[in-house]
Amino acid sequence: MGSEEVKVVSFWVSPFGKRVEWALKLKGIEYEYIEEDIFNKSNLLLQLNPVQKKVPVLVHAHKPIPESFIILQYIDETWKQYPLLPQYPYQRALVHFWADFGERKLLNPSWVAMCSSGEDKEEALKVAREAMEKIEEEIKGKKFFGGDNIGYLDLALGWISYWLPVFEEVGSMQIMDPLKFPATAAWITNFLSHPVIKDNLPPRDNMLVYFHSRRKALSSSFKGWFKV
Amino acid sequence: MGSEEVKVVSFWVSPFGKRVEWALKLKGIEYEYIEEDIFNKSNLLLQLNPVQKKVPVLVHAHKPIPESFIILQYIDETWKQYPLLPQYPYQRALVHFWADFGERKLLNPSWVAMCSSGEDKEEALKVAREAMEKIEEEIKGKKFFGGDNIGYLDLALGWISYWLPVFEEVGSMQIMDPLKFPATAAWITNFLSHPVIKDNLPPRDNMLVYFHSRRKALSSSFKGWFKV
Numbered sequence: 001m002g003s004e005e006v007k008v009v010s011f012w013v014s015p016f017g018k019r020v021e022w023a024l025k026l027k028g029i030e031y032e033y034i035e036e037d038i039f040n041k042s043n044l045l046l047q048l049n050p051v052q053k054k055v056p057v058l059v060h061a062h063k064p065i066p067e068s069f070i071i072l073q074y075i076d077e078t079w080k081q082y083p084l085l086p087q088y089p090y091q092r093a094l095v096h097f098w099a100d101f102g103e104r105k106l107l108n109p110s111w112v113a114m115c116s117s118g119e120d121k122e123e124a125l126k127v128a129r130e131a132m133e134k135i136e137e138e139i140k141g142k143k144f145f146g147g148d149n150i151g152y153l154d155l156a157l158g159w160i161s162y163w164l165p166v167f168e169e170v171g172s173m174q175i176m177d178p179l180k181f182p183a184t185a186a187w188i189t190n191f192l193s194h195p196v197i198k199d200n201l202p203p204r205d206n207m208l209v210y211f212h213s214r215r216k217a218l219s220s221s222f223k224g225w226f227k228v
Numbered sequence: 229m230g231s232e233e234v235k236v237v238s239f240w241v242s243p244f245g246k247r248v249e250w251a252l253k254l255k256g257i258e259y260e261y262i263e264e265d266i267f268n269k270s271n272l273l274l275q276l277n278p279v280q281k282k283v284p285v286l287v288h289a290h291k292p293i294p295e296s297f298i299i300l301q302y303i304d305e306t307w308k309q310y311p312l313l314p315q316y317p318y319q320r321a322l323v324h325f326w327a328d329f330g331e332r333k334l335l336n337p338s339w340v341a342m343c344s345s346g347e348d349k350e351e352a353l354k355v356a357r358e359a360m361e362k363i364e365e366e367i368k369g370k371k372f373f374g375g376d377n378i379g380y381l382d383l384a385l386g387w388i389s390y391w392l393p394v395f396e397e398v399g400s401m402q403i404m405d406p407l408k409f410p411a412t413a414a415w416i417t418n419f420l421s422h423p424v425i426k427d428n429l430p431p432r433d434n435m436l437v438y439f440h441s442r443r444k445a446l447s448s449s450f451k452g453w454f455k456v
Contacts, residue, residue, distance in 0.1 A: 051329060051362055063318050070324045077317035089305040090291050096298045101279060134279055224452060 006031040007059040009045060011038045013202050013210050015107075015159035016068040017056035022155050023072050025196045027079045069099060072152055084152040098138060098145070099156035105131035106157075106175075110164060114171035115215050116222040121173070124222075128175045135160075136181040143190050150194055154187075161188040162201055170211045234259040235287040237273060239266045241430045241438050243335075243387035244296035245284035250383050251300050253424045255307045297327060300380055312380040326366060326373070327384035333359035334385075334403075338392060342399035342439065343446040349401070352450075356403045363388075364409040371418050378422055382415075389416040390429055398439045 006024065008031050010017025024031050036045050036055050048057045048064040057064050058071045060078065065071050076084040085092050106128050113124035135157065139145060145153035164176055178185035192198055234252065236259050238245025252259050264273050264283050276285045276292040285292050286299045288306065293299050304312040313320050334356050341352035363385065367373060373381035392404055406413035420426055 051325075060318075065318070065321045065325075067325055067328065070321050070328075073324070074317050074321045077320070089302050090288075090293070092305070093293045093298050093302045096301070097279075097293075097295055100295065100298075 004061050007034055008032070008056060009034045009036050009048060009059065010056040011036050013207055014055055015163045018200065019068045019155045019158065020056045020058055020071050020075070021200055022158065022196055023075045023084060025200060026084070026150060027075065027082045029075075029079055069156065072155060076152065084146070084155065086151070095151070095153045098153055101131065102135065102157045106135065107159065110167050110175055112222045113173055113175070114167040114211065115218040117219070120222050120224065121171070125173060125175065132175060132181055132184065136184050139187045140183045144187065150191065150197070154191060158191060158197065160184070161191045161197075163207070166204065166207045166211055169208065170215050232289050235262055236260070236284060237262045237264050237276060237287065238284040239264050241435055242283055243391045246428065247296045247383045247386065248284045248286055248299050248303070249428055250386065250424055251303045251312060253428060254312070254378060255303065255310045257303075257307055297384065300383060304380065310377075312374070312383065314379070323373075323379070323381045326381055329359065330363065330385045334363065335387065338395050338403055340450045341401055341403070342395040343443050344450040345447070348450050348452065349399075353401060353403065360403060360409055360412065364412050367415045368411045372415065378419070378425070382419060386419060386425065388412070389419045389425075391435070394432065394435045394439055398436065398443050
């Protein structure tokens with residue numbers, strides 16, 4: 001038993017780490033949570049993820065696995081109960097496509113928009129809002145991206161329900177307009193109502209303090225980013 | 229039969245498209261190749277990949293799948309002969325990790341280094357050479373990343389064998405020093421000796437002309453990229 005133990009090394013406010021915890025909880029897998037200080041990285045993290053030095057890391061039977069999407073797939077292949085990915089290769093491919101799209105076209109630009117100003121912010125907001133339009137089309141007519149149950153893509157995009165409103169408040173901006181994106185708004189309600197999700201979210205007040213300080217620290221980092 | 233037909237929409241010099249073609253050929257899957265003009269995109273491409281508008285796209289039984297890594301996984305899940313991914317979830321996770329690493333830490337920086345100059349080029353070269361060190365460690369003692377046969381990671385990193393030398397020549401730079409990275413140099417020889425690979429490479433002279441023109445067109449695009 002002990003040799004099969006599961007650990008999650010993460011940082012309290014990481015949306016990437018939460019994906020992993022949600023997946024384990026949906027599957028009913030017990031795990032030990034290890035909080036990492038990402039501003040003063042532990043030897044444990046450097047040893048578990050020497051190449052990237054990033055959280056989250058899943059440790060299963062002493063084997064470390066980095067990168068939240070790779071971890072989600074590993075979890076789904078290792079524990080078969082409560083499948084996260086669809087049964088057929090084509091549907092699986094689409095899920096991977098949209099997960100990747102959400103990361104590049106919505107999460108990254110939302111982050112940049114929160115931290116930047118002027119032309120950079122405008123460009124980032126444009127990309128993020130265009131991505132929201134595509135996501136709205138995808139969720140229309142469904143309770144979850146996974147159908148009747150929360151699946152891989154719900155976990156991948158789950159940050160939209162709870163992190164994005166904080167980014168919007170910190171960045172004094174709006175990306176997820178519920179009037180323009182009613183299907184996404186309904187999905188957010190469904191997602192946040194699920195017991196596994198609502199009981200596993202970081203405290204909003206602490207998030208606001210944290211992201212305000214990140215915004216301040218990174219405010220000059222994204223000058224001209226969109227030209228690259 | 230006709231309904232199961234396989235098509236690859238790509239651009240002659242795309243290393244991403246070649247991954248897909250190599251995978252199909254290794255598995256002995258017949259396909260129709262459709263050349264796309266990426267500078268004047270066809271209605272076919274816009275219809276098959278409306279979100280990204282990028283090559284390659286695999287079309288299988290009229291279903292379009294974009295993104296080379298997603299396509300590779302789809303191919304491996306759909307046609308079981310000549311498995312590309314390892315059998316066990318942990319080894320599969322590692323393959324995905326290194327494929328992603330190669331993309332972010334070697335392919336992108338090599339491309340930036342080829343196109344840029346001065347401080348930008350130096351920073352890009354530093355990242356790329358550090359990535360080469362990690363890749364050298366991974367291939368040591370093996371014929372292929374996949375073991376005795378070409379696997380997913382060999383296809384993912386295959387561009388190192390043939391595109392990288394062209395990038396180096398066009399950018400007047402060296403990233404893959406065979407004296408510093410002898411195991412990678414041996415892997416390149418093994419990879420390029422495989423009939424499926426050596427018979428499916430774009431003509432080097434045309435590549436030089438093409439990438440010289442890309443370098444010229446993009447030379448001012450990466451100013452300050454590493455600060456982002």
